[in-house]
Amino acid sequence: GESVGLHLPTLSVQEGDNSIINCAYSNSASDYFIWYKQESGKGPQFIIDIRSNMDKRQGQRVTVLLNKTVKHLSLQIAATQPGDSAVYFCADLEYGNKLVFGAGTILRVKS
Amino acid sequence: DAGVTQSPTHLIKTRGQQVTLRCSPKSGHDTVSWYQQALGQGPQFIFQYYEEEERQRGNFPDRFSGHQFPNYSSELNVNALLLGDSALYLCASSLGAGGNYGYTFGSGTRLTVV
Numbered sequence: 210g211e212s213v214g215l216h217l218p219t220l221s222v223q224e225g226d227n228s229i230i231n232c233a234y235s236n237s238a239s240d241y242f243i244w245y246k247q248e249s250g251k252g253p254q255f256i257i258d259i260r261s262n263m264d265k266r267q268g269q270r271v272t273v274l275l276n277k278t279v280k281h282l283s284l285q286i287a288a289t290q291p292g293d294s295a296v297y298f299c300a301d302l303e304y305g306n307k308l309v310f311g312a313g314t315i316l317r318v319k320s
Numbered sequence: 321d322a323g324v325t326q327s328p329t330h331l332i333k334t335r336g337q338q339v340t341l342r343c344s345p346k347s348g349h350d351t352v353s354w355y356q357q358a359l360g361q362g363p364q365f366i367f368q369y370y371e372e373e374e375r376q377r378g379n380f381p382d383r384f385s386g387h388q389f390p391n392y393s394s395e396l397n398v399n400a401l402l403l404g405d406s407a408l409y410l411c412a413s414s415l416g417a418g419g420n421y422g423y424t425f426g427s428g429t430r431l432t433v434v
Contacts, residue, residue, distance in 0.1 A: 245425075252324070252410050252425030253363065298362050306353070307376055308412075308423065310362030 221317045228289045230314045232282040232299035239301040243308070244273060244284045248295045253310075256284070256297075286316075294318045322347060324413050324426035332432045333401050339431060341396040345413030346424045352394040353423065354386060355410040363410055369394050370416075398431075406433045 222228045234242070240261035245253035259266045259273045259282075266273050272285040282299050294317055300310045325344040333339050345352050351370045355363035365378035369388035383399045392413075398405055408430050412423040 250427065252412075252427050254425070255422060258422075300362075304376065306351075306368055307365045307378065308353075308355075308363070309365070312360075312362050 218312070219315045219317065221319060222289050224289060224291060224318055224320050226289055228284075228286040228293070228316060228318075230284045230286075230297050230299075230316065232284075232311055234280050234282065234299070234301055236301065236303065236309075237280065239303070241302040242273070242275065242282055243300045243302065244271075244282075245298045245300060245310075246293075246295045247298065247313070253298060289316075289318050291318045291320055324411055324424050326409075326411050326426040326429050328429060329427070330430045330432075332434060335401055335403060335433055337401050338397065338399045339401060341398075341409050341411075341429045341431070343394045343396070343411030343413075343426060345392050345394070345411075349413035349415050349424065350392050351414045351416060352388060352392065353412045353414070354394070354396045355412065356380070357408040357410055357428070359407070366396070401433045403433050406431060 243258040244256040246256050247253045257268045257271050257273050259275050264275050270287045274283045296313045296315050298310045298313045300308045303309050323346050327342045343352055353368040354366040356366055357363040366380050366384055367377040368375045372388045385397045388394045408428040410428045411426045414423045
């Protein structure tokens with residue numbers, strides 16, 4: 210089936226800087242996207258979601274941007290902290306109940 | 321309020337054996353989905369159970385089967401284990417099969433096949 214993928218496998222940022230994690234999707238019918246954070250030894254943790262009728266959504270220190278024209282998602286983390294170090298996945302919800310994940314981006318925060 | 325509970329946390333099995341993994345959903349959730357996450361990859365959908373029935377299945381062989389109980393807990397069974405079945409198996413629970421209210425993941429069961 211169609212997949213969701215990421216541009217960068219690893220991202221290293223300095224503590225306090227902003228982080229941007231990118232994701233490309235191929236299913237033009239996708240209408241719901243979710244960002245997850247996965248720390249070592251844990252399951253994916255919901256960060257933020259966005260539906261296709263929006264192009265931007267903000268949470269606490271995080272913003273998701275959706276560009277449907279080029280089928281691209283990004284997750285912006287403001288003032289990145291050491292606790293943000295993890296693997297980040299984008300996923301889309303297909304057929305209403307199946308999450309399709311990308312390969313993930315490792316975020317490393319340098320103190 | 322307990323989240324999703326999976327057991328066991330780690331398991332080592334030999335090729336050809338069978339394994340059963342267990343999942344208790346978050347309180348108030350009635351749907352359980354199972355995912356396989358190979359090392360360095362994103363989770364892959366195995367199947368989803370709602371109202372004690374398999375509602376949707378991913379691209380996994382029949383060696384992978386499951387069950388949901390009346391209390392909404394679920395089991396994942398894998399028969400005739402292969403080395404390639406080594407992975408982190410994640411359970412995700414939700415309210416309703418549509419996922420509109422979000423999914424909560426457990427910490428997973430790490431299965432190693434030797």
